[in-house]
Amino acid sequence: MSQDIYVVIEHLRGQVADISYTMLAAARELSRATSGKVIAVLLGHNAKNLARDFAADQVLYLDHASLAEFTSDAYQKALAELISKDQPRAVLFGNTSIGADVASVLSMRLGLPLVNSCRSFTSEAKFISQICGGKIMAEGELPSPTALVTMVPGGYQPDQGKSVESPPVTESAVPALEALRVTLSKYIEPESADVDISKEPLLIAVGRGIQNKDNIELADALAQAIGGVVCASRPVIDQGWLPTSRLVGKSGKHVKPKIYFAMGISGAPEHVEAITQSDTIIAVNTDPRAPIFNVAKYGVEMDIFELVETLTETVKQAK
Amino acid sequence: MMNIVVLAKLVPDLVEELTIDASGAALDLTFARWIINELFDDHAIEQGILLKERSGGTVTVIAPDLEGADDVLFTAAAKGADRLIKVRSDFSAANNHAVARAFSAIIKGFQPDLILTGVQAHNDLDGSAGPLLAESLGLPYVGYVSGVALADGKFMVKKEYPGGLIAEMEVTLPAVFGIQAAEQPPRYVAVSKVRQAMKTSSIEEMDASDLDLSGAPEIERMFQPEAAAHAEMLEGTPEEVSAKLVALFKELGVL
Numbered sequence: 001m002s003q004d005i006y007v008v009i010e011h012l013r014g015q016v017a018d019i020s021y022t023m024l025a026a027a028r029e030l031s032r033a034t035s036g037k038v039i040a041v042l043l044g045h046n047a048k049n050l051a052r053d054f055a056a057d058q059v060l061y062l063d064h065a066s067l068a069e070f071t072s073d074a075y076q077k078a079l080a081e082l083i084s085k086d087q088p089r090a091v092l093f094g095n096t097s098i099g100a101d102v103a104s105v106l107s108m109r110l111g112l113p114l115v116n117s118c119r120s121f122t123s124e125a126k127f128i129s130q131i132c133g134g135k136i137m138a139e140g141e142l143p144s145p146t147a148l149v150t151m152v153p154g155g156y157q158p159d160q161g162k163s164v165e166s167p168p169v170t171e172s173a174v175p176a177l178e179a180l181r182v183t184l185s186k187y188i189e190p191e192s193a194d195v196d197i198s199k200e201p202l203l204i205a206v207g208r209g210i211q212n213k214d215n216i217e218l219a220d221a222l223a224q225a226i227g228g229v230v231c232a233s234r235p236v237i238d239q240g241w242l243p244t245s246r247l248v249g250k251s252g253k254h255v256k257p258k259i260y261f262a263m264g265i266s267g268a269p270e271h272v273e274a275i276t277q278s279d280t281i282i283a284v285n286t287d288p289r290a291p292i293f294n295v296a297k298y299g300v301e302m303d304i305f306e307l308v309e310t311l312t313e314t315v316k317q318a319k
Numbered sequence: 320m321m322n323i324v325v326l327a328k329l330v331p332d333l334v335e336e337l338t339i340d341a342s343g344a345a346l347d348l349t350f351a352r353w354i355i356n357e358l359f360d361d362h363a364i365e366q367g368i369l370l371k372e373r374s375g376g377t378v379t380v381i382a383p384d385l386e387g388a389d390d391v392l393f394t395a396a397a398k399g400a401d402r403l404i405k406v407r408s409d410f411s412a413a414n415n416h417a418v419a420r421a422f423s424a425i426i427k428g429f430q431p432d433l434i435l436t437g438v439q440a441h442n443d444l445d446g447s448a449g450p451l452l453a454e455s456l457g458l459p460y461v462g463y464v465s466g467v468a469l470a471d472g473k474f475m476v477k478k479e480y481p482g483g484l485i486a487e488m489e490v491t492l493p494a495v496f497g498i499q500a501a502e503q504p505p506r507y508v509a510v511s512k513v514r515q516a517m518k519t520s521s522i523e524e525m526d527a528s529d530l531d532l533s534g535a536p537e538i539e540r541m542f543q544p545e546a547a548a549h550a551e552m553l554e555g556t557p558e559e560v561s562a563k564l565v566a567l568f569k570e571l572g573v574l
């Protein structure tokens with residue numbers, strides 16, 4: 001048993017993910033409350049140098065050919081062994097494509113409690129989780145003995161988890177990683193796109209409020225009039241109404257336009273995390289309580305279909 | 320012949336106002352509207368049916384016995400699901416650890432080759448049912464999946480990473496996958512077809528074992544986040560609002 005806070009570092013193809021630094025920052029806050037150390041846990045192969053800017057008291061490095069890139073089975077095995085041996089106070093994972101494949105499984109395998117979607121910790125070591133699309137927060141005592149936690153972004157800045165001084169790195173034993181049931185066969189690059197929305201200065205974004213494929217034309221017309229590009233939330237993309245290259249959010253692109261004009265988007269955390277770098281967010285939504293109004297600078301409580309054509313005309317006349 | 324099982328979850332509709340109950344530590348679900356975890360479970364059902372159409376097999380859809388479950392199950396039948404199961408238990412008090420243990424006891428009996436769940440739901444506080452279920456059954460799990468194929472006795476799945484990057488993973492059978500999106504958008508079924516399914520198919524009811532709630536954190540309080548800021552609202556008729564927006568666009572230098 002220790003009071004240390006372990007952070008499972010996420011990286012893909014040699015790139016450390018931002019959430020890793022966010023978690024190191026969260027761990028620092030939590031470690032103050034528990035009086036433990038912040039320990040970064042890095043799984044990889046010939047990847048020791050990834051640890052150089054971690055704001056951690058120590059890095060535990062697990063090197064194995066089967067850990068070169070993330071796969072669920074290998075990560076679960078390596079971490080199960082480490083956690084049962086060290087019994088830290090908490091282990092932080094990203095609520096991401098990597099962490100979500102591991103944390104729940106380890107909770108069941110090791111019989112340890114799991115806190116999901118944690119956004120921040122209080123100075124009394126309580127967790128605050130974000131649920132229901134960002135509409136509800138839930139708070140509670142960090143469960144014992146070892147709390148497994150998945151973290152969402154937003155509570156801490158990644159920069160707070162970086163350090164100019166490299167932390168000490170200790171190699172840690174890796175159990176036999178045999179008979180793995182999940183293996184990586186290859187990566188498939190994103191389809192090349194006509195536009196890169198992460199570089200566009202003016203984005204007209206549509207969400208489920210746009211209702212159907214034909215209505216995308218209304219957004220197109222506005223975008224054309226004003227000289228912007230249309231992008232969308234996940235439900236719109238998953239319906240096949242726009243290509244994947246136009247997806248804004250956790251699983252799509254992060255954007256930073258001058259204006260992000262959001263129509264019929266509720267503002268779920270998975271969407272919002274990718275638009276906060278925008279200069280000005282303007283939102284149109286019929287629901288005055290939609291979370292998007294909490295990140296937008298300007299809001300319009302109105303039906304898209306009552307507004308958009310008039311707006312397009314007004315823009316045309318103003319040119 | 321693949322034996323495919325799909326789990327359908329019912330969640331409170333977020334469009335309705337959410338209220339916190341008298342305890343201050345849970346949602347008041349008395350008046351909640353229960354809908355399918357639609358962004359993901361519709362996709363899990365679609366992926367199951369696509370696989371069956373391509374590789375042969377049966378699709379069993381399982382849902383908890385909450386209001387709205389019949390609708391979800393008959394809609395799945397209209398799309399091509401073969402077997403419909405409703406699980407009885409006190410799900411209002413359940414957490415995902417409990418759900419996973421209870422469902423794994425039932426699903427074990429089906430000897431599935433493949434179990435599909437939605438990737439996650441908006442009301443999870445103790446992890447996702449998919450990986451919890453996989454571990455209860457001793458099966459491998461991959462989540463954030465947007466495509467499943469069967470090749471040479473193995474699954475090839477597409478796993479999503481941010482920015483559109485996909486990892487192709489090879490997975491042994493049987494396995495559990497958390498579906499983020501089906502290979503194609505969920506098919507639409509007309510209400511008349513759902514009504515027909517109500518007449519031609521039937522729902523089997525099964526009892527879950529006692530719920531074992533361990534593994535979840537205790538919630539002391541719930542609250543609605545206080546927004547750090549709120550948008551300045553532009554009021555008026557569509558014409559007036561349009562004029563205000565155009566003035567804003569000019570001010571911000573994009574017009």
Ligand SMILES: Cc1cc2nc3c(=O)[nH]c(=O)nc-3n(C[C@H](O)[C@H](O)[C@H](O)COP(=O)(O)OP(=O)(O)OC[C@H]3O[C@@H](n4cnc5c(N)ncnc54)[C@H](O)[C@@H]3O)c2cc1C
Nearest residue numbers: 207208209233234249250251252264265266286287303304
């Ligand atoms: C692992 C994971 C990854 C995800 N990644 C992403 C991602 O990359 N990007 C993303 O966007 N989402 C992502 N999501 C999904 C995310 O959780 C939300 O479900 C999604 O962002 C909701 O999209 P939406 O706002 O368009 O739809 P909804 O939440 O359904 O909101 C629609 C909004 O439109 C409003 N509306 C309806 N009709 C009208 C009208 N006529 N006029 C004006 N307003 C109207 C409604 O009031 C509502 O606020 C992810 C989820 C998970 C679990």
Ligand SMILES: Nc1ncnc2c1ncn2[C@@H]1O[C@H](COP(=O)(O)O)[C@@H](O)[C@H]1O
Nearest residue numbers: 326327328356383436437439440447448
């Ligand atoms: N009570 C439940 N009944 C049926 N399926 C469930 C239940 N809870 C979770 N699931 C499945 O697990 C997926 C992810 O939900 P969750 O685990 O709550 O994030 C859902 O989309 C369902 O496929």
